[in-house]
Amino acid sequence: MAKAYDVTGIEKKWQQRWAEEGTYEVDADDPRPPWYVLSMYPYPSGAAHMGHVRNYTFGDLLVRHRTMLGHAVLSPFGFDSFGLPAENAAIKTGTHPRVFTDARIVELKESITSLGAVYDWRREIRSHDPEYIRWNQVIFQRFLEAGLAYRANAPVNWCPGCQTVLANEQVLADGTCERSGDLVIKRDLEQWFLAITRYADELLADLEGLAWPERVKTMQRNWIGRSEGAEMDLVVNGRPELALRVFTTRPDTSFGMTYAVVAPEHPLLDLLTTDECRAPVEDLRARAAASSDIERLSESSSGLAKRGAFTGSSVINPFTGQPVPVYVADYVLMGYGTGAIMAVPAEDTRDWDFAQAYGLPIVRTVQPPENWDKDGGGAYTGPGDKINSGWMNGLDIPTAKARAIDWLEAEGVGERKVNYRLRDWLVSRQRFWGCPIPVVYCPQDGIVPVPKDQLPVLAPDDVEFRPTGESPLATHEGFLHTTCPTCGGPATRETDTMDTFVDSSWYFLRFTDPWTVDRPFDPDVAGHWMPVDNYIGGIEHAILHLLYARFYTKALADLGFLPAGLREPFANLFTQGMIRMDGTKMSKSKGNLVAPSKYLTTVGADALRLFHLFVGPPADDVDWSEQTDSVIDGCARYLDRVWRLAVPGDEAEERAVVPDPRSGEPTADDLEIRRATHRLIDRVSNDYHRWSYNTAVAACMEFVNLLGPYQRSGAHQEVLDEAVDTLLLLLAPMVPHVTAEAWERRHGDHIHLRTWPVADPELAREATVTMVVQVNGKVKARLEVAPDIEPSDAEARALAAPEVVAALGGAAPKRVIAKPPKMVNIVL
RNA sequence: GCCCGGGUGGCGGAAUGGCAGACGCGGUGGACUCAAAAUCCACUGUCCGAAAGGGCGUGCGGGUUCGAAUCCCGCCCCGGGCACCA
Numbered sequence: 001m002a003k004a005y006d007v008t009g010i011e012k013k014w015q016q017r018w019a020e021e022g023t024y025e026v027d028a029d030d031p032r033p034p035w036y037v038l039s040m041y042p043y044p045s046g047a048a049h050m051g052h053v054r055n056y057t058f059g060d061l062l063v064r065h066r067t068m069l070g071h072a073v074l075s076p077f078g079f080d081s082f083g084l085p086a087e088n089a090a091i092k093t094g095t096h097p098r099v100f101t102d103a104r105i106v107e108l109k110e111s112i113t114s115l116g117a118v119y120d121w122r123r124e125i126r127s128h129d130p131e132y133i134r135w136n137q138v139i140f141q142r143f144l145e146a147g148l149a150y151r152a153n154a155p156v157n158w159c160p161g162c163q164t165v166l167a168n169e170q171v172l173a174d175g176t177c178e179r180s181g182d183l184v185i186k187r188d189l190e191q192w193f194l195a196i197t198r199y200a201d202e203l204l205a206d207l208e209g210l211a212w213p214e215r216v217k218t219m220q221r222n223w224i225g226r227s228e229g230a231e232m233d234l235v236v237n238g239r240p241e242l243a244l245r246v247f248t249t250r251p252d253t254s255f256g257m258t259y260a261v262v263a264p265e266h267p268l269l270d271l272l273t274t275d276e277c278r279a280p281v282e283d284l285r286a287r288a289a290a291s292s293d294i295e296r297l298s299e300s301s302s303g304l305a306k307r308g309a310f311t312g313s314s315v316i317n318p319f320t321g322q323p324v325p326v327y328v329a330d331y332v333l334m335g336y337g338t339g340a341i342m343a344v345p346a347e348d349t350r351d352w353d354f355a356q357a358y359g360l361p362i363v364r365t366v367q368p369p370e371n372w373d374k375d376g377g378g379a380y381t382g383p384g385d386k387i388n389s390g391w392m393n394g395l396d397i398p399t400a401k402a403r404a405i406d407w408l409e410a411e412g413v414g415e416r417k418v419n420y421r422l423r424d425w426l427v428s429r430q431r432f433w434g435c436p437i438p439v440v441y442c443p444q445d446g447i448v449p450v451p452k453d454q455l456p457v458l459a460p461d462d463v464e465f466r467p468t469g470e471s472p473l474a475t476h477e478g479f480l481h482t483t484c485p486t487c488g489g490p491a492t493r494e495t496d497t498m499d500t501f502v503d504s505s506w507y508f509l510r511f512t513d514p515w516t517v518d519r520p521f522d523p524d525v526a527g528h529w530m531p532v533d534n535y536i537g538g539i540e541h542a543i544l545h546l547l548y549a550r551f552y553t554k555a556l557a558d559l560g561f562l563p564a565g566l567r568e569p570f571a572n573l574f575t576q577g578m579i580r581m582d583g584t585k586m587s588k589s590k591g592n593l594v595a596p597s598k599y600l601t602t603v604g605a606d607a608l609r610l611f612h613l614f615v616g617p618p619a620d621d622v623d624w625s626e627q628t629d630s631v632i633d634g635c636a637r638y639l640d641r642v643w644r645l646a647v648p649g650d651e652a653e654e655r656a657v658v659p660d661p662r663s664g665e666p667t668a669d670d671l672e673i674r675r676a677t678h679r680l681i682d683r684v685s686n687d688y689h690r691w692s693y694n695t696a697v698a699a700c701m702e703f704v705n706l707l708g709p710y711q712r713s714g715a716h717q718e719v720l721d722e723a724v725d726t727l728l729l730l731l732a733p734m735v736p737h738v739t740a741e742a743w744e745r746r747h748g749d750h751i752h753l754r755t756w757p758v759a760d761p762e763l764a765r766e767a768t769v770t771m772v773v774q775v776n777g778k779v780k781a782r783l784e785v786a787p788d789i790e791p792s793d794a795e796a797r798a799l800a801a802p803e804v805v806a807a808l809g810g811a812a813p814k815r816v817i818a819k820p821p822k823m824v825n826i827v828l
Numbered sequence: 829g830c831c832c833g834g835g836u837g838g839c840g841g842a843a844u845g846g847c848a849g850a851c852g853c854g855g856u857g858g859a860c861u862c863a864a865a866a867u868c869c870a871c872u873g874u875c876c877g878a879a880a881g882g883g884c885g886u887g888c889g890g891g892u893u894c895g896a897a898u899c900c901c902g903c904c905c906c907g908g909g910c911a912c913c914a
Binding site for chain 1: 895
């Protein structure tokens with residue numbers, strides 16, 4: 001496409017200007033009100049792809065718009081630079097992950113700059129910077145002091161072939177190791193945890209106040225999974241000293257408990273199992289230990305029949321005093337509640353299925369609807385009155401629940417209990433390319449934090465990457481062996497590194513004050529900018545990253561790193577849609593990436609940005625198809641039209657076509673343009689406000705459709721200037737280069753330092769509006785009326801319209817609904 | 829199975845109780861040109877009709893309302909998330 005202006009030249013020129021002049025560098029002492037815009041920092045994967053373009057277009061637009069609205073806008077950028085791809089590349093090619101990563105950062109930074117996105121690059125953070133590692137480790141040690149970081153045994157994915165723990169992502173769908181193909185098994189290992197569950201209640205409650213997409217909040221709620229119920233002791237029949245503790249959310253159904261179930265890993269299983277039953281129980285336990293979660297799940301589809309075994313013992317139902325048999329089954333998970341349940345088949349679908357398979361009795365304790373059993377029956381989990389429940393009979397479920405808990409507490413056999421699905425965060429990774437966990441193990445003193453003056457603990461460079469599945473740290477003698485900071489004796493270092501989600505849990509705080517040398521950031525400076533006003537990123541981070549970052553913010557505030565009142569990091573979250581191609585997400589792994597670079601050299605960054613804004617609502621996915629290029633061309637054509645309007649006489653040909661503008665008294669047509677100008681300000685400002693950029697662009701396109709003919713037919717100089725200047729200002733955050741250049745040619749100064757225009761309500765008011773006249777809801781006439789027309793006048797004008805008279809055919813209207821100045825409906 | 833989204837021309841989408849299809853893409857015709865490109869103008873939901881005009885139309889079926897793409901009830905389809913959590 002031939003462009004009306006020098007796209008590449010102009011875009012390069014302004015990108016340099018913004019960088020050299022530090023246009024978007026701000027400091028905490030800036031007198032303007034603070035505003036913090038942040039796009040989720042990316043994993044440096046090399047040149048930017050379309051997903052980046054979309055993400056950074058929205059972020060950049062907000063930065064520029066907020067600046068024009070008079071804010072000091074903090075707009076930092078950094079890189080989530082630890083992670084698996086660099087380490088896998090090292091294993092494959094022998095290149096050190098740092099070399100590999102740094103090269104990709106340079107590439108990504110350059111390609112983001114070429115989109116015209118502006119950042120305060122003085123604040124750049126890379127997760128693998130020694131200074132970032134230092135503060136990551138300092139924070140970890142404070143967590144350790146506070147008991148928020150601890151070591152515990154955990155069942156992890158263990159690959160026998162690789163002799164290492166695997167991340168969940170490294171376990172394939174069939175339960176095998178992605179590298180060796182061995183069957184991954186569960187194994188208990190000592191690992192580091194962060195006590196996120198301590199904040200479970202606050203993490204749940206504070207979701208209420210966040211201006212986040214509802215579905216993200218729902219996903220977090222489900223993930224936290226709070227459930228209220230009761231725990232109670234079931235005394236083992238014949239062994240009064242032994243009790244099985246169970247958790248239930250339905251204490252009201254206790255009278256219907258016809259058996260109990262323990263998880264295969266339950267510590268009492270051995271004691272409960274009688275000699276006659278030992279063989280099948282052991283068999284089941286061995287199978288559960290050897291099988292992956294995936295296998296356990298896939299077995300569930302084949303029924304519950306071979307998933308349980310009778311232990312030979314029974315426990316007393318405290319409500320009925322009757323003994324019920326105890327089973328072991330793998331549908332009960334050791335990791336949730338107490339690892340044991342009371343089974344009420346009548347009111348729980350899994351218990352129902354199990355009872356059917358093992359021929360266990362079923363007693364209904366809630367009256368199901370009339371035809372329930374005729375219609376197939378099964379477990380009934382709906383509302384209803386209590387039956388077969390002794391003193392609970394006749395109560396509704398909520399009341400019965402409360403009474404049952406009261407009873408348990410009065411009898412001293414149980415109490416109210418809240419459980420969470422959320423588990424503590426396992427942060428140990430047997431990986432090299434991550435932040436080392438800064439502790440040493442001493443045979444004398446146990447776990448000892450590395451002293452502050454020895455931080456950061458950095459991984460050594462002289463390591464060899466081999467495809468053994470083991471971190472090179474674990475076998476590096478120089479790194480591994482050290483002395484205990486407490487007793488001076490020989491000790492070994494922790495060789496695990498932290499989950500990279502730790503790095504991304506506080507980077508937005510370091511951005512506020514990245515120069516501080518004696519702590520991660522100054523609490524007051526962080527408090528000045530925080531919380532982030534606009535956080536922008538992909539929906540794929542809805543749970544993990546956003547939950548961890550919220551947890552970190554709360555914990556850091558409680559530990560004095562932040563003002564105590566700062567409870568949430570991201571006031572406002574926006575999740576932009578992804579780019580799809582042939583129905584699947586566009587991604588490097590799928591090999592269906594479209595490189596932005598080809599558009600930058602032809603239509604330019606502005607046109608590409610405009611496309612992303614115009615193509616649809618920001619939250620919606622974008623389908624990249626054969627037609628997309630023509631739409632992008634359309635955006636480029638529009639920018640040409642804007643350019644010709646704003647910089648007339650640039651081409652000799654143009655001068656001949658466009659007459660010189662007039663001066664003197666403005667005509668009615670001129671006033672119509674002024675009106676359109678001021679209405680445009682309102683419309684576009686409102687669209688920016690509600691993130692409706694596609695309609696903002698449409699409004700600007702309509703406006704140019706109006707101005708083109710106006711200019712060619714002989715415009716009034718001042719009216720045209722006002723119109724074009726306004727248009728450029730409104731477009732400036734969306735298409736920063738072309739508007740900057742056009743503005744500079746017109747006024748000599750910098751458009752992005754100008755203030756956002758404000759509409760004059762007087763000028764924006766319409767002289768007349770179109771009023772629709774309907775007869776029985778069908779449009780019959782359109783009348784031009786004054787915007788403030790009285791209902792009686794509107795009615796009279798409507799009834800007098802010739803089309804209406806014809807439609808009525810002399811009949812008297814039954815009813816007339818007048819909603820001036822928009823509409824009058826005449827009902828016959 | 830459960831929980832969210834969503835379904836509007838040939839396509840992306842607009843309209844959140846009041847003119848359905850703004851704006852753009854694509855298409856058709858025209859102006860300019862020796863010609864093309866670029867640019868500009870007009871038309872473009874569908875059916876009937878030569879036209880004037882009229883019928884139909886926002887996944888399907890009901891309902892509320894003077895009036896429904898929009899609100900309510902039931903269903904169908906598509907996309908996403910969670911999935912033995914007691």
